[in-house]
Amino acid sequence: MSEPIQDRLVTVRRNFHRHPEPAWREFYTTARLVEEIRAVGVDELAVGPDAYDPADRMAVPDADLEPWLERARDRGADEDLLERMTGGNTGAVAVLERGEGPSIGLRVDIDGLFIEESTDADHDPVDEGFRSEIDGTMHACGHDAHMTWGLAVLEAIAESDFSGRLVVFFQPAEETGGGGCPMARSEFAADLDYLLAVHVGLDHPTGEVVAGIEKPLAMCHIDATITGTSAHAGKAPNEGANAMHAMGTAIVNTYGIPRHSDGMTRVNVGTAEAGTASNVIAERAHMAAEARGETTELMEYAKRRLERTMKSAATMHGCRAEVDVVSESPRADSDPELQALVSEVANGVDGVERVLPAADFGASEDATFLMERVQNDGGLATYAIVGTDHPTSHHTPTFDVDERSLEHGVDVLVGTIRELEGRHPVPEVAETADAEYAEADE
Numbered sequence: 001m002s003e004p005i006q007d008r009l010v011t012v013r014r015n016f017h018r019h020p021e022p023a024w025r026e027f028y029t030t031a032r033l034v035e036e037i038r039a040v041g042v043d044e045l046a047v048g049p050d051a052y053d054p055a056d057r058m059a060v061p062d063a064d065l066e067p068w069l070e071r072a073r074d075r076g077a078d079e080d081l082l083e084r085m086t087g088g089n090t091g092a093v094a095v096l097e098r099g100e101g102p103s104i105g106l107r108v109d110i111d112g113l114f115i116e117e118s119t120d121a122d123h124d125p126v127d128e129g130f131r132s133e134i135d136g137t138m139h140a141c142g143h144d145a146h147m148t149w150g151l152a153v154l155e156a157i158a159e160s161d162f163s164g165r166l167v168v169f170f171q172p173a174e175e176t177g178g179g180g181c182p183m184a185r186s187e188f189a190a191d192l193d194y195l196l197a198v199h200v201g202l203d204h205p206t207g208e209v210v211a212g213i214e215k216p217l218a219m220c221h222i223d224a225t226i227t228g229t230s231a232h233a234g235k236a237p238n239e240g241a242n243a244m245h246a247m248g249t250a251i252v253n254t255y256g257i258p259r260h261s262d263g264m265t266r267v268n269v270g271t272a273e274a275g276t277a278s279n280v281i282a283e284r285a286h287m288a289a290e291a292r293g294e295t296t297e298l299m300e301y302a303k304r305r306l307e308r309t310m311k312s313a314a315t316m317h318g319c320r321a322e323v324d325v326v327s328e329s330p331r332a333d334s335d336p337e338l339q340a341l342v343s344e345v346a347n348g349v350d351g352v353e354r355v356l357p358a359a360d361f362g363a364s365e366d367a368t369f370l371m372e373r374v375q376n377d378g379g380l381a382t383y384a385i386v387g388t389d390h391p392t393s394h395h396t397p398t399f400d401v402d403e404r405s406l407e408h409g410v411d412v413l414v415g416t417i418r419e420l421e422g423r424h425p426v427p428e429v430a431e432t433a434d435a436e437y438a439e440a441d442e
Contacts, residue, residue, distance in 0.1 A: 002039045005152045009406040012036070012151065014130040016144035019075070020112025020137045023173035024060050024088035027072035029110050031081050033092055033147060033170050040155045043097040047081060048089030052182035058327035059178035059221065060088055071134070091172035091179060093188045094154055101164025102424040104417055105195040105374065107183070107367050108143075108150035109174035115140045118397040125400060140399040141175070142200035142388070149198065149409045156414045164421050167192065169370065177221060177327035180366030184373040194338065194420050195374040195381040196413060197367040201394065204387030206402045207353040209412060211342035212334025212382035217266065217292040218299035219364035220328035224250070224310040226274075228319035230283035240281030241318035244274040247285035250313035250321075254289065257305045263294035265302040292364060296330040303328075329364055332371035337426045338382035338416075345415040351408050359385065380426060386412060 005012055021029050030047065037045055048054075065088050073082060091110060117123075117131055117138035125131040132138040147170065154168050167188050173179035183189060204210060226247055231240030251269050259265060267289070274285035291306045293299030307323045314321035339357050346355045361383075371381035388405035392398045420426065 005036065005040070005155045006410065009148055009152060009410070010403050013144050013148040013403065013406060016147050017125060017130050017139050018133050020132050020134060020139045020144070021068060022114055022137060023111045023176040023178055024057070024090055025065060025068035026090040026110050026172050027069050027082060027085055028075050028077050029147070030085060030090045030092055030170070030172075031072060031077035033110070033151070034078070034081055036151050037092065037094045037154065040151070040158050042094045042154070042158065044095035046093045046188070048085045048091065050084070051091060051093040051188065052186040054087065054089050054182070056182035056185050057173070057178055058181055059173060059176035091183070092170045093183070093186070094168045094170070095188065096154070096158055096162070096166040098165065099163045101162070101421050102193040103165040103167070103191055104420055105167045105169060105189065105192045105370065106150060106153060106413065106417075107169040107171055107195065107197040107370050108146040109171050109179070110143055110147050111173055111175050112137050112143065113140045113175055113395060115395065115397055120398065123398050123400065138397070140396060141394045142401050143174070145200045145388075145401050145406060145409070146198065148406055149413060152410045153413045153417070156410065157417060160418070162418065162421060166417065174366055177219060177329050177364070177366045180329060180369035184369035189370055189373050191377065192374045193379045193424065195370055195379065196416060197371065197381070197383040198409065198413065199383070199385050200401055200405060200409065201388040201390050202385050204385050206387055206389045206405050207351055207408075208356065208387035209342070209346040209352050209408070210356045210359045210385035211346065212339035212358055212384060213361040214333045214358050215294065216331055216333075216361040216368055216383070217294065217364045218296040218329065218331040219290060219292045220299060220303045221326040222289045222291070222303070222306060222323060223326050224287045224289065224321055224323045226250070226285040226314045226319050226321045228281070228283050228317065231281040233279045233281055237281055242281050243285040243319050244282035246314045246317035246319045247272055247274050247287060249316060250287065250310050253309045253313055254306060257302065257309060260298055260301055263298050265294070265298050266292040267302055267306055294331070299328070327366070329366040329368050330372050332368035332375065332381065334358065334382035335375070335380040337428060338380045341419055341423070341426060342382060342384055342412065342416050345419055346412050349408060349411040349415065351404060352412070384412065
């Protein structure tokens with residue numbers, strides 16, 4: 001029998017931190033999760049294509065999967081699991097069936113980022129020996145902490161007298177917006193009464209908890225490839241159709257997309273590549289761009305304008321453009337009933353000094369697919385934040401978490417699940433309750 005996860009939160013988190021894997025390449029990560037889940041003992045465990053329909057995935061890389069699969073194999077990942085994850089079908093869903101009671105989902109994400117972790121001696125993972133072992137990749141957003149929470153909560157509920165159903169989604173590919181959709185469309189997301197999603201930090205310090213985010217931005221990622229005609233830049237430039245020139249026009253015009261009177265929108269071209277030599281008219285250009293909106297409808301507006309801009313710029317220069325929506329996610333807000341309950345639970349957790357009933361998110365998250373699915377089916381959802389002191393911002397080489405927050409997260413989530421069990425169905429929140437929480441936080 002392995003040592004309880006709740007007694008080794010720091011160790012579990014650091015082991016995940018050493019082995020970060022980016023979206024749809026989380027082979028070793030999934031294998032380690034499965035090992036821990038099996039030790040806990042669950043009623044159902046689905047891995048990869050058994051957890052979702054692979055056709056529903058977004059932003060799946062065309063190449064680069066095999067080296068990550070081999071790396072996982074070299075590190076001792078279970079061969080049967082690797083076989084099931086062929087093609088990048090990573091992630092898992094664990095289910096506890098404990099009789100009559102509410103059906104509750106918990107979503108945690110598992111992927112890392114293409115960032116080279118700092119080697120500075122004062123960076124704690126360096127100083128304490130758990131820096132990423134994979135060059136160019138790190139857990140720079142706290143997903144190592146999220147996985148630890150998911151496992152510890154699963155264990156705590158499995159060992160309790162909980163009555164109901166708990167479904168824990170260990171979701172791949174959050175950073176690319178690719179994994180939330182297949183999880184949300186899966187059978188495991190059906191008929192959930194409640195969904196909890198959670199993130200560490202996000203500029204909230206250790207000891208602070210946000211009971212539920214509001215106003216996450218709807219988002220889409222777009223790839224655009226412009227194809228023209230190559231020619232000699234000196235001898236016969238008139239014979240070419242300049243893909244690079246078309247790309248430049250597309251970039252300039254993208255930032256000229258009109259704002260919308262109904263609310264905020266965002267557009268950005270993040271990468272742009274073209275050309276082979278100074279004396280060659282570029283035949284091909286590629287851009288990666290995104291559009292965001294305060295609502296799903298506003299994101300759709302920005303997305304349509306962005307697609308049209310790319311195609312029009314190509315046509316203007318005698319080229320053609322292929323525009324693909326790689327991934328996208330809707331807006332979904334936390335439900336006030338769950339915000340109130342999480343606030344109440346968090347106020348009673350040791351080490352939590354301040355509870356915010358709500359906070360604007362200001363970014364995007366594909367957990368909104370699961371939130372939307374549950375809400376559309378008549379359930380309630382919230383996306384909580386458990387604060388942590390982090391020396392630098394998320395997605396930076398020196399990002400780290402204050403490991404005191406690991407226990408805070410487990411206690412908030414386990415406490416919320418047990419309260420949902422006891423209070424199901426959760427009553428509507430009275431306006432006076434909202435005011436009471438607001439006064440308590442001032």
